[in-house]
Amino acid sequence: MSSSVATMTAAEIAALRERFPEALSVDRRRRWTHRAVAAGIVAYMAFCVWVFDITVERLFGGLGKMWIVVRSMLVWKDMASWDYLGIFQGLAETLGMAFLGTFVASLFAVVIGFAAARNVVPNRIIHHLVRRFLDLLRGVDTLIWALVFVRAVGLGPLAGVLSIMVSDTGTLSKLYSEAVENVDRKPIEGVRSTGAGNLKVYRFGYLPQVLPVFLSTSLYWFESNTRSATILGIVGAGGIGMQLSERMKVQYWDQACFIIVLILLTVAIIDTGSKWIRLNLIGRREL
Template sequence: MSARPEALRAAARADLARLRARYPAQFRTDWPGRARLAALLAVLIGLAAFGYWRLDFSMARILHGLGRLGTFAVLMLPPSPEGQFWTFLHALGETLGIAFLGTLTAAVFAFPVAFLAARNVVPNPFARFAVRRGLDVMRSVDVLIWALIWINVVGLGPFAGALAIACSDFGALGKLFSEAIETCDKRAGEGVVASGGSRLHRIRFGLIPGVLPVLASQVLYFFESNTRSATIIGIVGAGGIGQYLTELIRVLELQQVAFLVLMILVTVAAIDWVSTRLRRAIIGPAAR
């Protein structure tokens, strides 16, 4: 920093009393605001302390565990597939298949349902409320729980995983789609109605062209995040690379684990890159 700001500060310091008199609002202490902040911090810290005690955190355990993690990190080097590269690659393909099919199925089913949950399509608040809460129930059940349920129906394997992703994403996508439909510009729809179009015409020519790019971009984003969830769905036996990952972690084959994690990272990065490109192409540079 140059000398000039210092000089400015010194001048302000020397003149402090007059500055105080001239700008009382800037110098007044906001006691109620501070009290509220202090209370909020006290609650946050109190809860954290309670959690620390209740969940038996202990520094000794953490330090001990960190030491072991260090050992694991050394054991992970160098990452190597140890002859199982093709098995892993096949499992990775399965993972991508699960994510793709799950997202696609969810999108196909969520698309019509979302219109039923949108205020500007279904004016009846009760019908809308029912559809929305239904979507919320689907959404609030985690993918792994859905996977456990579907395993009971179609047996172990990737199919159950795809169904699980489809179910939980159906809820999430339905909600997002309906919000996109609600914020859609209504002038196009009004134009269609004014020139004699029916309600269906209004949806087909007034709403769908406006929302489709947004929906497509959301679906791509979900595909991206589903490639991540699909990697863990194998933990409960629903196919994909997660199955190998779990087994190898449990038997401490850490070099293979490191290799698998690297494969996942590379795949996810590649999918991210492709889908960001596609999203930009679909809705312009505003997509991020």
Template sequence: MSLAMSATERDDLVNRHQGAIDGSRKTRLITIGVIAALLGLFLYGLTTLEVSFWKLIAGFGNLGTFVVLMLPPDPGSLARAIIFVKALFETIAIAFLGTILAAIFAFPLGFLAAKNVVANRIVHFLARRSMDTVRGVDPLIWALIWVNVVGLGPFAGMLAIMTSDLGAFGKLYSEAIESADRKPVEGVTSVGGGKAHEIRFGLIPQVLPVIASQVLYYIESNTRSSTIIGIVGAGGIGLYLAETIRTLEWQQTSFLILLILVAVSAIDFLSGKLRFAIIGKRAV
């Protein structure tokens, strides 16, 4: 009898919540529409971009030829090697300074864009959309803009990195602030603290390790980005990389690529150590 009752209760439960189990027709139609749109975009890309696996297979032979031409990596002369190393440190300086300035300027923007700090919808909307606009422009485009504004050189590269990261940091900061635990904030409020005290003692101690970790990651990432923006005249090692490729100096090109890889690996190692020191190692 209990089994029969159990089956009956189960059937009754299914009948009462059939809509939630099966999902609404609107949800199914939206899901089908999204899948169809993505599939259509994929097929459109295959046809429009002239994707050819045969060309790819044939191109591996050309790739092997370039690899042979690049070996062994050779700067050409000691004086040339010193110039390349100086350009590498210039690239690292561009990435470091641009990232640090962006992190500083984005700090107040992150609080303006956080719903749990600024309740005004207009301020919140303007802050979010402004950061989206800045973040939506690639660093290479910002480099081209700043080169025309302040001229060629590493200053334009630093401004390009700073501008591009300003929007990204603002978004990341606001998300970290919005996901912070409310209990410390409520504790500050309960002892008579004002809004400034809530932010200083309730929110900042929670989000600071996350922010520091994000800044360290972006310093590493921007070292690679600084290499690319140097190609358009924004200073750094990218300028020499473009020059050696244009003049078909493949051994010098491979030497520059090797320098970049060593620098990125070293920065990745150091930033990883610093991140673990700040936020601690996660238990496995």
């Protein structure tokens, strides 16, 4: 028996292949499936490039015009005359919209998330109905909800809060329910073995396991909503987005740039803050 890879003889390899056919023989069908999938992806990409008429000239021509915009963004003029009050008010409004929307959506999601988890509600019909309802909330983008709510309750932050709330209830419930479905069964059995009823089992068997996931998910979505609340402003749902879109319409690129920098800073601060919160509420181990 050869003791090194280099000295393995053909006879030895053949004998081993005979004994372990699944592990050693090449699965031709699988290999060809892989190749076919790869070819399909490449073909689809090429098709898209062709349909959208993406050409090198158009890409580089566009870059030239981009440069003009970038340059006027970097030169800040007449800074004394800028409407700082409006800008910071808009920023505060956006933060408030994102916070309120995410917070209320999280509260709904705790309940719906449990209801949508297969291990909590084993009834397949209910499970299905809840899931499809969540798909509806989620499948319609926040932006579409914003347009709907602007019509319903008028321009301003309320429409923004409602649209974030509705679409995030869908997203967060789904993410929460997946966390609930992935819990470790052992502690749950442990709690049940003490004679606790269902609700008590949820409270002490499930909740401690899923709470860190719930919290970090919601914190992430708060941050993400701060970003997307910017877009909501553009369709009239209040906040910094309204300020931004007004300035871009009249080509005040320098002020637009200032607002973008403020948004980036805000998001960075939220990110740092939520890291701190996670560290202190969840503990270092889960991170």
